[in-house]
Amino acid sequence: xxxxxxxxxxxxxxxxxxxxxxxxxxxxxxxxxxxxxxxxxxxxxxxxxxxxxxxxxxxxxxxxxxxxxxxxxxxxxxxxxxxxxxxxxxxxxxxxxxxxxxxxxxxxxxxxxxxxxxxxxxxxxxxxxxxxxxxxxxxxxxxxxxxxxxx
Amino acid sequence: xxxxxxxxxxxxxxxxxxxxxxxxxxxxxxxxxxxxxxxxxxxxxxxxxxxxxxxxxxxxxxxxxxxxxxxxxxxxxxxxxxxxxxxxxxxxxxxxxxxxxxxxxxxxxxxxxxxxxxxxxxxxxxxxxxxxxxxxxxxxxxxxxxxxxxx
DNA sequence: CACCTTTCCCCACAATTACCCACTAGGCGC
DNA sequence: GCGCCTAGTGGGTAATTGTGGGGAAAGGTG
Numbered sequence: 001x002x003x004x005x006x007x008x009x010x011x012x013x014x015x016x017x018x019x020x021x022x023x024x025x026x027x028x029x030x031x032x033x034x035x036x037x038x039x040x041x042x043x044x045x046x047x048x049x050x051x052x053x054x055x056x057x058x059x060x061x062x063x064x065x066x067x068x069x070x071x072x073x074x075x076x077x078x079x080x081x082x083x084x085x086x087x088x089x090x091x092x093x094x095x096x097x098x099x100x101x102x103x104x105x106x107x108x109x110x111x112x113x114x115x116x117x118x119x120x121x122x123x124x125x126x127x128x129x130x131x132x133x134x135x136x137x138x139x140x141x142x143x144x145x146x147x148x149x150x151x
Numbered sequence: 152x153x154x155x156x157x158x159x160x161x162x163x164x165x166x167x168x169x170x171x172x173x174x175x176x177x178x179x180x181x182x183x184x185x186x187x188x189x190x191x192x193x194x195x196x197x198x199x200x201x202x203x204x205x206x207x208x209x210x211x212x213x214x215x216x217x218x219x220x221x222x223x224x225x226x227x228x229x230x231x232x233x234x235x236x237x238x239x240x241x242x243x244x245x246x247x248x249x250x251x252x253x254x255x256x257x258x259x260x261x262x263x264x265x266x267x268x269x270x271x272x273x274x275x276x277x278x279x280x281x282x283x284x285x286x287x288x289x290x291x292x293x294x295x296x297x298x299x300x301x302x
Numbered sequence: 303c304a305c306c307t308t309t310c311c312c313c314a315c316a317a318t319t320a321c322c323c324a325c326t327a328g329g330c331g332c
Numbered sequence: 333g334c335g336c337c338t339a340g341t342g343g344g345t346a347a348t349t350g351t352g353g354g355g356a357a358a359g360g361t362g
Contacts, residue, residue, distance in 0.1 A: 002207060002211065002229075004187070004229070004232045004233055004234060005230070005231070005232060005233040005246070005248075006230050006231050006246075006248040006249075007246075007248065008247070008248065009350075009351090010350090010351075012351065012352060012353085013352085013353090014308090014309085014352090014353085015308095015309095016351090016352095018349080018350055018351080020349095021348080021349060021350090041219070041222070087310075087311070087312090088311070088312070088313095089312095089349085089350075089351080090349080090350085091350085091351090093308095093309070093310085096308095111226055111230035112229065112230055112232070113225065113226065113229060113230060114207070114210065114211035114225075114229065115211075118226070118230075128223065128226070129227060131223070132220075132223040132224065132226075132227055135220065136220065136223065136224060139220055142220050142221065142224065145221070146224065149206055149209050149210070150206070150266070151191070151196070151206055151228075151267075160340075160341095161340090161341075163341065163342065163343090164342085164343095165318090165319085165342090165343090166319095167341090167342095169339080169340060169341080171339095172338080172339060172340090238320075238321070238322090239321075239322075239323095240339085240340075240341080241339080241340085242340090242341090244319070244320085247318095303362105304361105304362095305360105305361085305362090306359105306360085306361080306362105307358100307359085307360080307361100308357105308358080308359075308360090309356105309357080309358070309359085310355105310356085310357070310358085311354105311355090311356080311357090312353105312354085312355085312356095313352105313353090313354085313355105314351100314352085314353090314354105315350105315351085315352085315353105316349100316350080316351075316352095317348105317349080317350070317351090318347105318348080318349070318350085319346105319347085319348070319349080320345100320346085320347075320348085321344105321345090321346080321347090322343100322344085322345080322346095323342105323343090323344085323345105324341105324342085324343085324344100325340105325341085325342080325343100326339105326340085326341080326342100327338105327339090327340085327341100328337105328338090328339085328340100329336105329337085329338085329339100330335105330336085330337085330338105331334105331335095331336085331337100332333105332334085332335090332336100
């Protein structure tokens with residue numbers, strides 16, 4: 001499932017954020033009511049629960065590894081995961097641990113991505129965009145790949 | 152699908168822009184009702200939905216990568232994408248996130264391109280044209296590439 | 303067990319968007 | 333010139349979406 005678009009919302013004093021109605025629609029069409037959110041790369045990753053389960057399986061096959069770093073990753077990534085379901089108005093409650101990890105203030109940005117969507121603090125997102133616009137095209141390898149997309 | 156021509160329109164207070172009737176005609180002939188618009192290089196890129204899906208597949212194959220810069224690119228480019236369908240009068244509504252990115256004022260310019268068309272704020276477009284005319288031919292590499300096109 | 307905090311479920315209002323219809327200007331044929 | 337058609341613009345209204353908050357239920361703590 002691919003999510004599209006960028007949306008701006010506010011988190012209310014209770015810590016609730018709206019989910020874009022288009023995303024909700026896609027989820028219900030796929031027969032999925034719940035979402036799994038976790039912490040990663042300075043923002044919150046949100047997966048349809050079925051997609052998350054797929055990821056979990058992959059993680060499980062690696063967790064038996066004695067590799068300490070892999071284990072640390074799994075603890076962080078999977079350990080942060082929480083399953084949430086939108087309320088009647090289509091909002092989810094972001095638990096304090098995730099809220100503080102992503103430093104979510106009042107204004108947030110929700111981004112569609114392939115397989116998931118992401119929730120960013122607005123200011124952090126602005127910084128991220130700035131960095132991309134500055135560094136992005138200086139990387140010759142990335143520039144070549146973008147060229148090859150034929151956009 | 153190749154779009155041709157440059158058109159000038161106004162965005163009304165509700166954020167709607169007209170799509171050139173010639174373009175609309177091309178789209179319906181190809182059996183495509185919807186358009187995907189996204190943000191790039193200071194303007195809005197508009198693709199026939201089928202064309203966009205082709206790009207999306209390529210992007211999706213890169214997103215699993217942990218490469219931070221690639222992710223940043225996908226976030227920005229795919230995250231900006233929204234599917235829209237013209238209303239009965241042939242207009243589309245540009246979402247606030249894109250309108251602000253491209254700094255669309257009242258007057259906009261729509262440009263035909265191969266595979267897509269672009270929506271520019273009129274003033275920005277004027278600046279862009281000016282820059283090209285001033286710098287364009289001073290870049291030897293670009294001059295060579297243009298030469299090699301055989302136009 | 304009592305108390306406090308957090309979460310859930312509901313209702314209410316504001317803002318935005320979708321879906322109409324109407325008007326104007328210009329091009330074209332008669 | 334006159335009427336007709338099409339393209340572009342503007343606006344009204346209904347429906348949907350987003351935001352805020354009250355109060356009950358659930359959970360944690362001394």
